[in-house]
Amino acid sequence: MKIKVTSLMVDDQEKALKFYTDVLGFIKKTEIPMGEHRWLTVVSSEERDGVELLLEPLGFDPAKTYQKALFDAGIPAMMFNVDDVQQEYERLKERGVTFSMPPTKTGTVTLTVFEDTCGNHIQLVQV
Amino acid sequence: MLESPLNDPSATLNFYQQQLLKEQERHAPKEYLYAKLTQAKQFMDKHYGSPINLEQIADAAFLSKYHFIRWFKRAYGITPKQYLTTIRIAQAKRLLRSNVSVIEVCGQVGFESQGSFTNLFKKMTGCTPSDYQRTQKSNFE
Numbered sequence: 001m002k003i004k005v006t007s008l009m010v011d012d013q014e015k016a017l018k019f020y021t022d023v024l025g026f027i028k029k030t031e032i033p034m035g036e037h038r039w040l041t042v043v044s045s046e047e048r049d050g051v052e053l054l055l056e057p058l059g060f061d062p063a064k065t066y067q068k069a070l071f072d073a074g075i076p077a078m079m080f081n082v083d084d085v086q087q088e089y090e091r092l093k094e095r096g097v098t099f100s101m102p103p104t105k106t107g108t109v110t111l112t113v114f115e116d117t118c119g120n121h122i123q124l125v126q127v
Numbered sequence: 128m129l130e131s132p133l134n135d136p137s138a139t140l141n142f143y144q145q146q147l148l149k150e151q152e153r154h155a156p157k158e159y160l161y162a163k164l165t166q167a168k169q170f171m172d173k174h175y176g177s178p179i180n181l182e183q184i185a186d187a188a189f190l191s192k193y194h195f196i197r198w199f200k201r202a203y204g205i206t207p208k209q210y211l212t213t214i215r216i217a218q219a220k221r222l223l224r225s226n227v228s229v230i231e232v233c234g235q236v237g238f239e240s241q242g243s244f245t246n247l248f249k250k251m252t253g254c255t256p257s258d259y260q261r262t263q264k265s266n267f268e
Contacts, residue, residue: 074141107154108202
């Protein structure tokens with residue numbers, strides 16, 4: 001058994017693809033049409049053979065409720081590792097990304113939280 | 128870091144920010160210890176290419192070997208040795224992708240024998256260093 005894909009619910013796959021590639025800098029890996037939605041994954045440009053992130057449509061109503069509850073509480077739905085949180089914070093801010101938490105140190109990690117425009121808070125972590 | 132809502136007593140914090148603030152308060156008395164652990168981690172980030180041992184790493188943190196292992200594991204969730212292996216394998220993958228030979232990679236990431244390098248690489252990535260290099264190559268052809 002291997003962990004190859006993890007998923008993130010997004011309110012609009014096309015918008016999500018744009019944000020995760022154009023703004024964050026990930027690369028589209030697979031795209032398979034599936035009825036009105038797509039099997040759509042992205043990977044890190046630094047790790048193209050790494051775990052894929054599935055941008056999953058919100059086709060199931062209770063999922064919308066869950067996503068909104070997480071968002072309202074400010075809880076990140078997903079977490080990515082970066083080498084330099086401060087640098088990423090500045091880069092993304094310049095691109096118009098909204099942050100709910102500027103770079104903050106706790107214990108041995110520094111983290112920051114932003115909105116992905118698709119209904120999620122995303123956390124960046126520097127270890 | 129000044130603009131953090133966690134440092135602003137008048138800010139209304141969401142649930143996650145409240146949790147983070149609690150975490151920060153819990154960690155605060157150990158700041159000096161985290162600084163030492165970070166130093167040891169940076170020592171590994173810098174010297175992973177040499178065959179460094181646990182004593183040298185613990186020395187970089189000014190901690191006894193026993194305390195160092197215990198606190199490192201508590202802070203990072205993995206032992207110093209596991210961390211060292213992780214960065215060595217990650218660097219080995221980078222070097223293999225840029226076409227450096229397996230024998231050379233083994234030496235450059237601090238392994239003393241090619242056998243232990245190959246075994247560990249296989250355990251961590253699911254394939255041997257030469258298989259890894261071959262698949263990466265064919266992906267770009």
